[in-house]
Amino acid sequence: MHSSNSNLRQYWLLKSEPHTYSIEDLQNAPSQKTVWEGVRNYQARNYLREMQKGEEAFFYHSSCAQPAIMGTVLITRTAFPDPSACDPTSPYYDPKSSLTLPRWFMVEVQLKQKFTAPLPLSLLKENPALAKMPLVQKGNRLSVMPVRPAEWKAILTMFN
C-alpha cells in the first residue's frame, strides 16, 4: 500500500467456494473468525497485502449452483505468511515458497453480517452501477478484488 492512500478506507470482495469454505462455516467458527488461506495468484495476493485492519469485504460464493454475495466480513489481521504454502500435505502447497522467503500471504477475517438472503451474481449483473466490477465481467477469475465505495453502497442498497 502506498502511503498516499494508506489513510483511505478500502472495500474488498473475497471469493470462496462454499464446498471448501462457506459463510456458514465462518458463522460456526470460533469467534466467527478464519484465516483466508490458499490464495495463489499474484494479483490477489497483492490485494491481500494492501488490506488494513478494520476494512470490510464482501464474502462471495463461487463455483456453485448460485454464485452470490452472502454477507460481509471485517479484516481483523493484516497479511502474514500463509503456512499452507510450506505444507507438502496441503492442497495449497507451493514448493517454491519457503519459511524464510514466503511467497503467499493471508489475512484474518471475522464475520460481520450474513445477509438474510444471497445476492446472486445474476442480479449484480443487472445493476448498471456495478458494470465496472471485475466480478461481473466475463472471464474474470480474480478471487480478491477491491470494491469502489459507490459499488459497496450500491450493493448494500440492493440487499435492503
Place this chain on the structure above:
DNA sequence: GCCAACGTTGGC
C-alpha cells in the same frame, strides 16, 4: 460436464 478465459510454465 462443458468450455471460454486467463495465468503460468518452460522450451527455444
Place this chain on the structure above:
DNA sequence: GCCAACGTTGGC
C-alpha cells in the same frame, strides 16, 4: 523475451 502448451477458474 516470445509464445505454445498446459492447468485452473468459474459461470452456465
